Amino acid sequence: MRDAARFPEQRFDMRGVLALILAGGVGSRLNVLVKRRAKPAVPFGSVYRIIDFTLSNAMNSGIERVGILTQYLPYSLTRHLGRGESWGLVGRAREARILPPHTGSREADWYRGTADAIHRNRDYIQRHAPEITLVLSGDHIYRMDYAAMIEHHIRARAGATIAVMRVPLSQAHLFGTILADGEDRITGFEEKPAQPTSDLVSLGVYAFQTDLLLRALDEVCGLQGGSDFGRDLFPFLLERERLSAYRFHGYWQDVGTIKAYFDTTMELLDPDSALDLPRWNVRTNLGEDRLGDHPPAYVASAARVRRSILARGCRIHGTVEGSALSPGVIVETGAVVRDSILLHDARVRAGAVVEGTVADKQVEIGPLARVGDPALGDEISRAFPTHLDQGMTVIGKGARLPARCRVGRNVSIDPGADLGRLEVDTVAAGESVRWEGETEERS
Amino acid sequence: MLSRITFPQTTGMVLAGGRVGELSVLTLERPKAALPFAGHFRIVDFALSNMARAGITNVGILSQYRPSSLIDHIGVGESWDFVGLERGAKILPPYHAAEATDWYRGNADAVLQNLSYLEGRDTQIALIVSGDHIYAMDYRRLILEHLERGAELTMAFKRIPEPDRRYGYGVLDASGRVVEYAEKPASPPGDLVSLTIYVFQMEPLAEVLLALREHDSIEFGRDVIPAMLARGRVYGHIHDGYWAYTRTVDSYYDAHRDLLDGKIDIDAWQVRTNNVDNGLVRQVPPIFRAWTEASDCLISEGCIVEGAVRGSVLGPGVRIGRGAVVEASILFGDAVVEPGARVRAAIVDKRALIGAQAAVGIDAPAEGGARGAVVSAKGIALVGKAARLQPGSRLPRGGIVAPGEER
Numbered sequence: 001m002r003d004a005a006r007f008p009e010q011r012f013d014m015r016g017v018l019a020l021i022l023a024g025g026v027g028s029r030l031n032v033l034v035k036r037r038a039k040p041a042v043p044f045g046s047v048y049r050i051i052d053f054t055l056s057n058a059m060n061s062g063i064e065r066v067g068i069l070t071q072y073l074p075y076s077l078t079r080h081l082g083r084g085e086s087w088g089l090v091g092r093a094r095e096a097r098i099l100p101p102h103t104g105s106r107e108a109d110w111y112r113g114t115a116d117a118i119h120r121n122r123d124y125i126q127r128h129a130p131e132i133t134l135v136l137s138g139d140h141i142y143r144m145d146y147a148a149m150i151e152h153h154i155r156a157r158a159g160a161t162i163a164v165m166r167v168p169l170s171q172a173h174l175f176g177t178i179l180a181d182g183e184d185r186i187t188g189f190e191e192k193p194a195q196p197t198s199d200l201v202s203l204g205v206y207a208f209q210t211d212l213l214l215r216a217l218d219e220v221c222g223l224q225g226g227s228d229f230g231r232d233l234f235p236f237l238l239e240r241e242r243l244s245a246y247r248f249h250g251y252w253q254d255v256g257t258i259k260a261y262f263d264t265t266m267e268l269l270d271p272d273s274a275l276d277l278p279r280w281n282v283r284t285n286l287g288e289d290r291l292g293d294h295p296p297a298y299v300a301s302a303a304r305v306r307r308s309i310l311a312r313g314c315r316i317h318g319t320v321e322g323s324a325l326s327p328g329v330i331v332e333t334g335a336v337v338r339d340s341i342l343l344h345d346a347r348v349r350a351g352a353v354v355e356g357t358v359a360d361k362q363v364e365i366g367p368l369a370r371v372g373d374p375a376l377g378d379e380i381s382r383a384f385p386t387h388l389d390q391g392m393t394v395i396g397k398g399a400r401l402p403a404r405c406r407v408g409r410n411v412s413i414d415p416g417a418d419l420g421r422l423e424v425d426t427v428a429a430g431e432s433v434r435w436e437g438e439t440e441e442r443s
Numbered sequence: 444m445l446s447r448i449t450f451p452q453t454t455g456m457v458l459a460g461g462r463v464g465e466l467s468v469l470t471l472e473r474p475k476a477a478l479p480f481a482g483h484f485r486i487v488d489f490a491l492s493n494m495a496r497a498g499i500t501n502v503g504i505l506s507q508y509r510p511s512s513l514i515d516h517i518g519v520g521e522s523w524d525f526v527g528l529e530r531g532a533k534i535l536p537p538y539h540a541a542e543a544t545d546w547y548r549g550n551a552d553a554v555l556q557n558l559s560y561l562e563g564r565d566t567q568i569a570l571i572v573s574g575d576h577i578y579a580m581d582y583r584r585l586i587l588e589h590l591e592r593g594a595e596l597t598m599a600f601k602r603i604p605e606p607d608r609r610y611g612y613g614v615l616d617a618s619g620r621v622v623e624y625a626e627k628p629a630s631p632p633g634d635l636v637s638l639t640i641y642v643f644q645m646e647p648l649a650e651v652l653l654a655l656r657e658h659d660s661i662e663f664g665r666d667v668i669p670a671m672l673a674r675g676r677v678y679g680h681i682h683d684g685y686w687a688y689t690r691t692v693d694s695y696y697d698a699h700r701d702l703l704d705g706k707i708d709i710d711a712w713q714v715r716t717n718n719v720d721n722g723l724v725r726q727v728p729p730i731f732r733a734w735t736e737a738s739d740c741l742i743s744e745g746c747i748v749e750g751a752v753r754g755s756v757l758g759p760g761v762r763i764g765r766g767a768v769v770e771a772s773i774l775f776g777d778a779v780v781e782p783g784a785r786v787r788a789a790i791v792d793k794r795a796l797i798g799a800q801a802a803v804g805i806d807a808p809a810e811g812g813a814r815g816a817v818v819s820a821k822g823i824a825l826v827g828k829a830a831r832l833q834p835g836s837r838l839p840r841g842g843i844v845a846p847g848e849e850r
Binding site: 045046047086268269271277278281282283286292293294295296297298299300301302303304305306307308309310311312313 | 481482483484709710713714715718723724725727728729730731732733734735737738739740741742743744745747756757
């Protein structure tokens with residue numbers, strides 16, 4: 001039976017397509033959320049991780065073979081993917097395969113760039129021998145029918161196709177921009193241009209004729225020493241092959257900064273947003289960390305929950321407004337959580353007030369503490385002035401804030417930091433709390 | 444401590460066949476064990492999770508009445524860790540024997556027909572439990588007591604405050620031996636009721652069942668326990684934790700109130716369910732809109748709450764429209780309450796639709812309007828699976844709408 005939420009029946013047989021997901025992104029502007037995990041593994045939307053959106057797009061597009069290229073802190077991703085059964089990727093001809101860097105015949109070391117990562121898995125691609133290979137970034141929140149893109153790719157008789165979206169010209173400098181003619185044939189590239197001349201930006205979604213991809217990778221990575229799709233491979237192909245732009249008109253969002261991460265999460269609460277999760281058929285791995293074992297969310301008699309998204313295992317005794325809570329979050333009596341994101345098993349003790357804060361898994365906020373306290377000023381982060389400047393405070397995994405402590409806005413607190421042991425009871429706006437204590441890689 | 448003991452080979456059997464007419468429209472299309480409970484769980488999850496926690500890795504599920512929902516739910520048993528070398532969960536429906544088509548003739552007959560399942564697993568102890576009850580019990584402790592006493596059968600009892608003819612009653616002597624047992628007696632001999640949790644030594648069980656094989660029907664309470672009592676080594680274990688009997692609409696409804704009051708602790712009890720069967724893998728986390736009022740409630744994945752929900756339990760994918768008010772009710776998966784509707788003291792089955800401005804469980808019942816036996820003394824209204832109540836329609840307290848019915 002076909003799931004109603006899947007994309008419409010396609011003409012092209014997607015079972016023959018191989019998708020490779022680049023899941024090594026560091027995403028450093030997500031601050032302490034990426035200290036112990038790669039960007040695609042960052043939790044999003046209460047129960048999901050960012051990579052679930054790309055994996056679910058693949059599933060909903062009918063793709064049955066997916067390779068996931070990891071590198072940076074891969075442990076949480078590896079656990080998350082499991083055997084791939086959450087996305088229907090287990091079976092005789094179906095698979096999800098983690099492709100970590102490996103020692104090969106040549107120099108054995110880390111992936112040096114996006115194109116290099118794919119090139120090092122040349123054997124894997126050849127073994128599957130797909131006619132078309134999709135290369136996907138695992139970093140974005142979007143819903144795209146890859147089959148529609150591949151139909152465009154075939155109709156355009158392109159060697160490679162890049163998914164593009166129109167953005168305001170004022171923002172184009174943040175992306176790689178693409179110049180295309182009236183028939184969507186690509187005529188040039190600009191990588192994060194200071195003065196962009198095009199408002200078409202690349203979404204990090206590429207379709208290739210596989211034989212062309214392999215030949216180009218051999219040339220660019222092997223002979224010329226290049227290692228990146230945007231910087232090296234596409235400029236190389238531009239002179240030799242027909243490259244087509246596939247115009248995407250749906251929802252696509254890069255959640256690369258804490259502010260974008262927060263704003264995009266808040267879109268989930270907006271019934272008019274194009275980010276319409278109930279219709280997107282996004283899947284995640286409920287077996288991970290026993291996520292599926294929780295009972296439904298419990299809202300107590302004295303609680304108040306409005307304009308929020310909860311999750312199984314949440315227990316709410318206080319007030320929650322304008323917030324997204326992940327499984328197992330506890331908000332005790334008299335506590336207030338407003339305009340915040342609390343990840344798995346975070347706990348807000350009685351009478352604490354948390355505003356404008358992203359708290360990672362297992363953060364504990366002590367009784368009567370005040371976090372994101374506007375009374376402590378509006379100074380931007382001294383350590384991260386370029387991305388902790390909008391007021392959001394971010395607390396790393398497992399950090400503990402003692403009773404009655406006060407934490408201002410634009411604050412960054414390291415994973416595991418124990419403010420009680422550090423004898424910190426006030427963190428002024430724009431300050432950071434570093435912690436070199438016990439570390440663990442998993443997240 | 445317990446984990447150091449080597450237990451005899453124990454096989455679990457879950458009696459999950461019963462339909463039970465007293466649950467009215469709720470069990471027209473499913474066995475009672477498959478009835479949803481606590482949002483995204485089913486009742487049988489409690490017995491299966493008790494088995495899993497006790498480390499029992501081979502479990503047969505005896506099912507006869509409309510077993511498909513149970514078959515889907517149990518799947519290969521992965522949710523309760525019954526998958527692996529020498530592990531397994533198996534639905535044991537009636538089958539065509541060489542000589543006859545044998546529908547189960549009573550709950551003990553179901554075990555008799557599956558003796559080969561027990562024997563094939565070198566079973567020394569058969570742990571036979573009802574799949575219909577809400578409780579947590581450490582079966583290992585029960586088995587340990589059973590072994591220490593050298594019992595042939597140990598059965599669990601609970602003291603109940605108000606005698607009720609529906610139960611089986613036991614009388615124990617000072618050593619814990621069962622000296623008397625009466626099934627559904629007119630006047631109960633005490634306050635200890637059987638919880639349908641039996642630890643049997645395999646050999647006496649087989650002997651007794653085989654001796655009863657010519658009977659028209661074989662029931663544990665009526666036939667097997669008296670026969671075991673006659674052999675003299677039947678002991679009782681008194682359970683003092685929570686236990687709920689969900690055989691009537693009112694007891695099923697009350698158990699949900701207990702759930703909201705924290706008497707049933709899904710987390711502490713480690714109750715597991717099948718998240719593929721209940722659709723949780725498809726559901727997004729519950730969303731509460733700006734004008735929502737929610738208190739004293741359990742809200743499952745996939746719910747979108749735009750109205751008020753108080754004292755209620757919502758299953759997966761329930762939609763509560765703007766301005767709707769749901770109070771003291773239980774809504775199963777994908778039920779829809781349209782804007783402005785009111786639902787009070789009702790159980791609304793899967794995919795049922797309550798139209799805009801409709802009122803369920805608000806009006807007093809019509810004079811002498813009860814059709815047949817009263818299903819709920821408490822006046823709980825029942826809306827059957829996929830039933831549709833038109834906008835503005837009214838279903839009085841205790842009213843019943845059949846599955847699929849439109850009105």
